[in-house]
Amino acid sequence: MATRTRGPERRGEPLSRERIVEAAIELLDTAGEGGLTFRALAQRLATGPGAIYWHVAGKDELLSAATDAVVDGAMTTGTADTTPPEAIRALALGVFDAIDDHPWIGTQLARAPGQSPMLRIFERLGRQVQALGVPDDAQFTAASALLHYILGVGEQNATNARAVPDTNRADFLNAAAATWANLDPDEYAFTRNVADRLRDHDDRTEFVAGIDLILSGIAALQ
Amino acid sequence: MATRTRGPERRGEPLSRERIVEAAIELLDTAGEGGLTFRALAQRLATGPGAIYWHVAGKDELLSAATDAVVDGAMTTGTADTTPPEAIRALALGVFDAIDDHPWIGTQLARAPGQSPMLRIFERLGRQVQALGVPDDAQFTAASALLHYILGVGEQNATNARAVPDTNRADFLNAAAATWANLDPDEYAFTRNVADRLRDHDDRTEFVAGIDLILSGIAALQ
DNA sequence: ACCTGAACACCGTTCAAGT
DNA sequence: ACCTGAACACCGTTCAAGT
Numbered sequence: 426m427a428t429r430t431r432g433p434e435r436r437g438e439p440l441s442r443e444r445i446v447e448a449a450i451e452l453l454d455t456a457g458e459g460g461l462t463f464r465a466l467a468q469r470l471a472t473g474p475g476a477i478y479w480h481v482a483g484k485d486e487l488l489s490a491a492t493d494a495v496v497d498g499a500m501t502t503g504t505a506d507t508t509p510p511e512a513i514r515a516l517a518l519g520v521f522d523a524i525d526d527h528p529w530i531g532t533q534l535a536r537a538p539g540q541s542p543m544l545r546i547f548e549r550l551g552r553q554v555q556a557l558g559v560p561d562d563a564q565f566t567a568a569s570a571l572l573h574y575i576l577g578v579g580e581q582n583a584t585n586a587r588a589v590p591d592t593n594r595a596d597f598l599n600a601a602a603a604t605w606a607n608l609d610p611d612e613y614a615f616t617r618n619v620a621d622r623l624r625d626h627d628d629r630t631e632f633v634a635g636i637d638l639i640l641s642g643i644a645a646l647q
Numbered sequence: 648m649a650t651r652t653r654g655p656e657r658r659g660e661p662l663s664r665e666r667i668v669e670a671a672i673e674l675l676d677t678a679g680e681g682g683l684t685f686r687a688l689a690q691r692l693a694t695g696p697g698a699i700y701w702h703v704a705g706k707d708e709l710l711s712a713a714t715d716a717v718v719d720g721a722m723t724t725g726t727a728d729t730t731p732p733e734a735i736r737a738l739a740l741g742v743f744d745a746i747d748d749h750p751w752i753g754t755q756l757a758r759a760p761g762q763s764p765m766l767r768i769f770e771r772l773g774r775q776v777q778a779l780g781v782p783d784d785a786q787f788t789a790a791s792a793l794l795h796y797i798l799g800v801g802e803q804n805a806t807n808a809r810a811v812p813d814t815n816r817a818d819f820l821n822a823a824a825a826t827w828a829n830l831d832p833d834e835y836a837f838t839r840n841v842a843d844r845l846r847d848h849d850d851r852t853e854f855v856a857g858i859d860l861i862l863s864g865i866a867a868l869q
Numbered sequence: 870a871c872c873t874g875a876a877c878a879c880c881g882t883t884c885a886a887g888t
Numbered sequence: 889a890c891c892t893g894a895a896c897a898c899c900g901t902t903c904a905a906g907t
Contacts (some may be wrong), residue, residue, distance in 0.1 A: 575805065631787075
């Protein structure tokens, strides 16, 4: 829900929780996790660091509010006029892409245990699992497995995005493939074997392949 | 491999990378992720903060060295005279328990993309996937899915351990179950439904159930 | 070669003082 | 009620000086 005007040009408006969170997201997207600082944020909002504390309890709350806002935006797409597997794939890709756009939420999602963003994803997954006809006593396990896989890939993806800019992705994969191919044949026989596959690897399709793998395991539950 | 003597009583010995990493692990286990400080570490080693930098490049290197050491210890158990599924479960539980004992490695594992600890786990999983008879072109996906699931649960577990001491685990689950059961019936129909399951929930068995789910999906690949 | 510890450039957070 | 910005108590890291 980004409004038209953003950043310093809003200098005149009064401070508000909404504006603070918005500016925090910008800072996180632009300067990375390390870039979110109360001083930097205050400067962007043309105020002092102390002012922020009147609207927000502290850095943790600010981070989870920012995560909430982003995940919310990522989940409001698509009504469920599709089959359950398709809906699950769409849901999973929504989270995947959101993390791709905002790597910092990968780290953040993991830190919020039963908190709202994760719970919302869990609920959506669970409904589709139910629609899939999974027996009652296996639904929790199925939804959890999907969620954990999604979060696991998300975290990994966030780390990669942090380490390697998108534009260098191909070079990076080639370099990694070369490294893997040169590993000790005794200790890393398997990894050497699959090194080639890394070269034309696409994170997104590989991610979906994993989802499908779990879906096929879920199908076997019936 | 922890030696008999630990901590301050070693004050006489010269500083070494090994001793520093050992002390760092102690500090992380005792005081949590926030407890690892160059000043605290220096005090424990009866020296100044600057001395540590002669043996270790910085905090990041220190954290990954500590993670390496712990994961190494967790993986040297059990030779593979079992069936592949059993070996995979044992491997997964080894990582799970290591994270349970040292919650900070959960966070740390995610931060080391193609780094050694993750790669070692990947290799082990891959070998078993291969032994399972998975076709060549699906082995990467299968091993990756297992790894991501394991890391996803691990992260989650680390967060829980951070938030809730082990002794309060049962109380915490009951409270969570109560919260879930009181969620809005429209927005959280599924979550409400499975709330009961949380009460006698066991993280470890639930974790293995997820592994089995993925294994059954892998079995369908053949 | 290795260690010391003061110093530098940061943090998050607080709080008296202002409007 | 809301904002200001100096001040506090920390960080990781550096570096001249010592042995």
